[in-house]
Amino acid sequence: MTFEQVSLLILLIAMLALFSLERFRIEIVAIAGLLAGYALGLYPANQVFAGFASPVVITVVEILLVVQVLARARILDRLAGLLGEARLSNTGVIAALSSATGLLSIFMNNIGAFSIGLPVALRVSAVMKIPKRQLVMPISFAALLGGIVSLIGTPANLLVSDAMAQATGTGFRLFEFAYVGAPLLIIGIAFVSWRAPRTFAETGNDAATPNPAARRVVGERHIPDHSPLIGVNLAEIPSRFGLQPHALIRNNAFVFGARDKSHVVAGDYLLAETDDTVLAELTASGALSPARHPAVPQVELTSIEAVVMPESTLVGSRLRSLEVFSSRGIVVAALSMRSPRIEGRFEDLQLSIGDILVLEGEHAAITEALEECECLPLASQPPSHGSGGAWQPFIIFACGVAATAFGLLQPDIAFAAVVLALALLNYLNIRQAMADLNWPIIIMLAAMIPIGSAVASTGTAEVIATGLRAVIPIANPVAGVGLLLFLAMAITPFVNNATVAIVLSPIAIEFASIAHHSPAAYLLAVAAGASLDFLTPFGHHNNTLAMGVGSYRFRDFLKIGGPLALGSYFLTLVLVYVFWL
Structure with missing residues (x-):
């Protein structure tokens, strides 16, 4: 191995480790790795910032700008009302919400689709008395599965398409991913819709909670005059009022001592944990009063x-x-x-x-x-000025999708026209929207592109492929695709799926060269594996957010995500073999 190949492997391993540890911001790690690669001579100076001009990065930015407009329109709000009126089982409600979220994810990034579906799921949970644990994780997984279906569903798909174009001169079309992605989405939604009510049954994890739709909250409240809590000691409060006291504050000082001897008096402040419904009821009854900031207006709150x-x-x-x-x-x-x-x-x-x-x-x-x-x-808000109730943004976006689907325009050009049209019609304030973008992810993506290109240009991909060939029959297309899919699924719980696509795409192309086969099947395996991230709550932002909102434990992801990941692996292999090998 050459010095460049060894140094590149060490750099990639170090960056992947730092990404997974999450002790440093991802954009800092990416920029440091980018500059380290230049210092090691892995690419020339004119390629250091080439990633920021990549059509992949530009398309991701454009999609994120469009999503800001579509998210304000609250397009799933009507679905919440329809589900509230329908007499569906929990499985049916989960399937409907997951299908809607998965469908959105086909045309926008995963986190955007999940962000639109999450408020609706929580409102449905409250109205229909369905434990939110049965709803939040399924729509998170549906958003990940929906992203596999189209070219623009996730940055990983754009990246492997770009690698395909560089290797063969032609990238993937908008819906070529659907041969694999669509069956995965349909079967995945069917599985989680069946599995979630049984895993998170009301008699199981939520049995100890009087109201399954309620949420545990922490709040600090003032004890008003004539409150029924006055004279009660802290040990009695949980059984009598449903509050779990954490601290009692009197005259800006903590009241210490045994709980059965610490009594509440008028004017105290109580820091306690309880269900949000219990806290609201005690506040409404006058047993507790809000500790308001003096600047808060007392009308129209x-x-x-x-x-x-x-x-x-x-x-x-x-x-x-x-x-x-x-x-x-x-x-x-x-x-x-x-x-x-x-x-x-x-x-x-x-x-x-x-x-x-x-x-x-x-x-x-x-x-x-x-x-x-x-x-x-998470609560319903009036739609923003200029976008409420109007279908024009969706029509404009659909035109951009159609132009890409029929090959009339490249994705970056088509969606640039969409952004321009939305801005001209006052649906999008570009200056404000650019400030609201998730810049750490964009910077990370742009910084990793030259490093990923170096995997191919330095011959590192060939070295890795040759080494694997000695122990695994990667000349057999099924074995090669299976190995790449396994590697992608094994790495993506720990690093961003775009990074997985960047690192593995050159290796996939080398596998295809060894097998004397088109790289399409191998790159599709990389794209699918990078999005099949169901095992951990920290692999994808959607799962992290779902864990917080749904109050899941780590093992809950294994209960549903484990079988889903295993089934998705074999189903992807079959679909790739049938349609691409």
Whole structure:
């Protein structure tokens, strides 16, 4: 092996390890790796930032801009009403929500589709008394499966298509992935719709909760005069009022001592954990009163729930430092945490991905604040000006999809025209939308492209393929495809699926060369495997968000994701063999 090949392998292993550890921001790791590759002589200076001009990156940016417009239109809101009126079983409701989310994911990125479907799932859970654990994970998996169906469903598909174009002169068409992706989506939705109600039955994981649709929240409340809690000691509060007290504050100081000897008095503040419905009932009855910020107006207040997204600026912040809310007179009334660790007062709690904030304040102020800090609202909101109830954005987007599907325009050109049309018709503020993009993912994607190209240009892919050939009969197309699919599925729970596609695409092309076969089947295996990420809650943003919102445990992903991943592996092999080998 040459110095370039050895150094590239070491660089890739180091970057994959750093990505999986998540101790450093992904864009920092990607840029550091990009510059390290240049310092090692893996590519010339004019190729260092070539990834930022790649049609793949440009198309991803354009799709993300379009998704911002489509998400504001709340296109699944009507589905929530229809499901509430229909007399469907839990399995039927899960199938309907998962199908709608999977269908959206065919035409937009996975996280965008999941973000649109999640508020609807939570409203359906509350209205139909279906445990949210039965709904959230299935729509997360459906979004991942839907992304496999089309060229624009996920960046991994765009990347393998670009590799195909460089190897053969022609990339994949818009729906060529559907030969594999569509059956995976249909069978996957059928499986999770059947499995989820049985895995997360009301008599199982939710049995201890009086209301399966309720959510455990932490809140700090004032004890008003004449409250029934006055005179009650902390040990009696759980059985009498359904509250789990964490701290009692009197005159800005904690009340210490045995719980059975610590009694509540008027004017105290109680930091407690309970179901959101219990907290709302006690507040409405006057047993508790909100600890409002003095800047909050006392008229025309509204309450909106919002989830902390992976790219949110609030991740890692403590409640006392959330100026984005306090400057607008917005109060964080309660907090649903994935793993409540209560230390200090309510304002000392630290936010993480998937936490749900219960915000109280003026509706317009909350909406503005959530857009600024990149949190996803879970309560219905009036559609934004210029997009509410209008089908024009969908028609414009459909025209772009059609132009790509029929080969009239390349995807980056077609969706550039869509973005321009939306901006001219005032559906899209490009300056604001660009600021709201998930730039860490885009930077990571652009920075990894030259490194991925070096895997082929330095001969590293050939070395890896030759080494594997000595132990596995990769000259047999089925063995080669099976190995690539296994590698992609094994790596993607730990790193971004785009990185998996970038690293494995050159190796897939080398496998195809050894077998004297078209690289299409091998690249399809890489694309599918990069999206079949069901085993862990940290492999994909959707799963991380689902774990927080649905209050899942790590093993819950194995219960449903394990059989789904195993079945998807063999089904993908069969489909690739039938349609592409």
